[in-house]
Structures are given as C-alpha cells and as structure tokens.
Amino acid sequence: MKNLNRIHLSGLRAVEAVARLGSVKAAADELGVTVGAVSQQVHKTEAQLGVQLFERQNRLLLPTAHVLAMQPHLTSAMSSLSTAIATTQRGREDALTISVAPVFAGKWLVWHLKNFNKMHPGIRVRVEATVDLVDPDMSDVDLCIRVGKGPYPGVKAEQLLHQRVFPVCSPALARQIKEPKDIGKLPIIRDPGQMFTWKTWLDLFGLDESILQDGPTFSDGSLCLDAAIAGHGVFLAWETLAVYAVKSGQVIAPFPERPATGSAYWLVSGKNAPQTKAKKAFGDWLREELQGSIGRPKGADMVEA
Template sequence: MKNLNRIHITGLRAVEAVARLGSIKSAAEELGVTVGAVSQQVQKTEGQLGVQLFERQNRLLLPTAHMLAMQPHLTSAMSSLSIAVATTERGREDALTISVAPVFAGKWLVWHLKEFNKAYPGVRVRVEATVELVDPDTSDVDLCIRVGHGPYRGLNAEKLLNQRVFPVCSPALARNIREPADIGKLPIIHDPGQMFTWKTWLDLFGLDETILRDGPTFSDGSLCLDAAIAGHGVFLAWETLAVYAVKSGQVIAPFPQRPATGIGYWLISGRNAPRTKAKQAFSDWLKKELQASIGRPKGADEVNA
C-alpha cells in the first residue's frame, strides 16, 4: 500500500464522487465543499497520478479510460471506509439513525418525534428521508421504516401497522357528499405512485372505478393531500398521511370505513447489528405512538386486521 503515500485521500474522494455523480457540482454538494475545492482536488490528483482522469468538454467532465478503470475500486473502497466509520456509532446507546420514506417522515414522524425526544432525552435521532432501500447490516442506518407487503428477506422485519385507506376532501367539497356514490360527482386527485387503487374502498359499497371522474395528478402523496386541502378534489388517503389533516379539520373524511390495502408498515433492522437499548426504546415507542395517533373512528372497517 506504499503507492498510497503519494496520493491524498481527499483527492481520491473527490474524483470518485465526480465520476459517480457525473458533475463537480453534485460532488461538491455531497462532500460539503465548494465547486472550486473539488475542481482543485481533481487537478491535484491527476498530477499526483500522472494521468488524465477526466476530459473537459464545455462544463462537463467525462471520465477517461483511466478513471473508468479506477472508479469501481474507488467506490468500493469509499463504501468500506464509510461502513468502518459507521461502526463507531453502532451499539451506542445515545444515537440512532432512522431511514424512512419522505412522505411518512414529513406527514407523521416529524409531528411525533418530539414525544420520543421527551421520553428519551439522552438519545440523539438522525432521520434520513429517502425512498431508497437501505441494508442496515452494511450501512450506518440503525432502523428503517418501510411500507410494503413484506417479508424482507435477510433482515429482521416487524410489522407495525396495516395500511388503511379512506377518501378525504376539503370541508367545502364534503358538503356535496351524502353517500359513497356521490364521490363520483367530484374530481379525483390521482397519485400514480400509489401501491393500491380505489377498488379497495369502493368494493365495500358495491361500486367500481367507472364512477370516478378525472382530476389533477401529482407524483407525491403529500402534494395530493395538499391538493385535497386546497379543494382540488377527493383523494384516497391513508392514515399516517392524513391523520393530522383530519384531526385539524383541514380535510374531511366523509365516511368512517377504512379498509386494509394488504400493505403494511414495517420496522426493519439488520440481523448482524447489535440490539441496543436505544433501538428497543424507539421500537416500543413507535408501535405505541402509531396506534395512539391513528384514532380510527367508530365504524371503521377492521376487515383483514
């Protein structure tokens, strides 16, 4: 490994990030430095190696054959270093890193995490909001909260809650709804990324999706809920997304029925990671807080519980 003595690891981090992310700007954002600093590190590393790693074309840096040969090894090495650093926090009783989907983080977790902080002031929680699947055994993430059918092979997965759905709309639009079929008279807000369809709810009343009108489409559940609050139409929401908006009166749920979609919320941890008191405390708190926050109304459909 003596050949590493003449190369600074800061420069290797820079060229790896530029090659992987495709631009100096993106690399600078990930590394937390300026664009100029990354550019200087790339030039310095090329000088230390004595080869050209990137071809400059306008504002683009295109990897040369030398860089393409180096990149997989550099990326693997940087990943290993990241995991090595992460092990310093593994097993700590005062720190937790939680990976969670952005919608769940923004519409539920952020509103309830203060209760965990009050109960466990000695535990520092870091939330990573991402839709990417993370392996807690090979990353710095301690716990993941995911929505899906499960199970998750090779990981410890505990089901937290069944996902249940129900229509919501603004108070003004709710005045036009007297029976389930009336939903077909109003615009429907669509989320193409949903893992379920209106059929889940309409089947309870012997209705089908042909009664539904067109309406605006948004690629994010949070935006769909905001559109419902703004009066754009009716949205088929789920409990962890809409519970606060319903309780605060921002939207109305015209009917109490909340059928299960067959999808669940899961708490995922690595099989090889230590089970700390902090992890157990968060797990226990999360299960109780989820159940307490939902507040299902009388008449909510508990089929497939």
C-alpha cells in the same frame, strides 16, 4: 499503500460517486457539495493519476476504461470506510439515527417524537429524511422506517402496521358526497408515485376507476394532502399521512372504510448490528404510538391485508 500519498481522498470520493451514480449533479447531492466542486475534484484526480477518467460530451462525464476498472474497488473501499466510521456510533445507549421517508417524517413522526423524548429524555434522536434505501449495516443509521410489501433480505425487518387508504377532502366538498359514487363527480387529486391505486378502495363498493374525474397532479403525498385541504379535490390518502388533518378537521373522511393496500410499515435494522437499549426503546414506543395514533373509525378494518 504509499501510492495513496499523492491522491486526495476527497477526489477519489468524487470520482467514485460520479461513476456509480452516473452524473455530477447526483454525486454533488450525495456528497453535499456543489456541482463545480465535484468537477474540480475529478479534474485534480485525473491530473494526480495522469490518466483521463471521464470523457466530456455535452456537459456529461462518460466513464473511460480506467474509471470502469477502478469503480468497483473504490465503491468497496468507501463502503468499508463508512462501516468503520459507523462502528464508532454503534452500541451507544444515548443516541439513535433514524432513516425515514420525508412524507412520514413530516406528517407523522414530527408530531409524535416529542412523546418519545418525554419517555426517554436521555436518548438523542437524529432523523434523516430520505427516500433512498439505506443499508444500516453499511452506514451510521441505526433504524429505518419503510413502507413496502416485504420481507426484506439481508436485514432485520419487523412489520409494524398495515397501510390502509381512504378518501379525504375539504369540509365544503364533503357536503357534496352522500354515497361512494358521488366521488366520481368531483376532481381527483393524484400522486403518480403512489404504490396503490383507487381500485383498492373503489372495489369495496363495486365501482370502477373509470368514474373518476381529472384533477391536479402532485409528485408528493404531502402536497396532495395540502391540495385536498385547500379544496382542490378528493385525495386517496393513507393513515399516517392524513390522521392529524382528519382529527383537526382540516379534511373530512366521508366514509369509514379503510382497505389495506398490501403494503405495511416496517422497522428495519442491520442484520449484524447489536440490539441496544436505545433501539429497543424506540421500537417499543413506535409500535404502540402508531397503533394508538390512528384512531380508526368503526368499519375501517372491514378488509384485512
């Protein structure tokens, strides 16, 4: 391994990230450094190796044959290093790293995590809010909370709660809604990235999406909920997103029906990772806290998943 003495590991990390992710910007985001720092590391590594790794065209770095041959080996090596580092954290009974989508983290988890801390003051929880799918066997993440249809191969996945949806709007707009078809008279707040459509809810009443009006579009569920609170229209929300806003009166759910989307919340852990007391404690708490926090009205569960 003497040939590694003349190559900096930070440079190889930069080369691997750019080659795998396809852009300097994406590599910089993953590595937590600036675009300029990544470009500089790539330049240094090319100089140390004495070969051109990327062709520069219109601010793009296009991989050469050299980097195409290197990248699979670099990725495998970086994964092995990540696993080696992760083993120093696994098995600890006083620490947990949780990977969770930002919307779930901001609208549900932060409001309830204090309850876990009270029950288990000796366990330190670190939350990583990201939409990236994390492999817990190849990282320092202990548990992931994800939404999807499942099952998930290659990991341990426990279904926690079915995802259910329902319309919400400001109290002022709610006064204009007497029956389900009245929703078609109001602006509709949309999130193009949602994994479900209004059809899930409208089908309960024999209504079609063609009745829906135009309205503002936001690329984030939290922003959509904020827009509903501000009175911009009606939003088809889900329980973990809107439960606090409904309970506090910030928005009104005009109807009790909450059909299941077919997706669910899952607690994911590494297939080869040991079960620890900390992970068991968090899983037990999360299961009960989710169920207890929803507070579904009578008639909400009329459609099962």
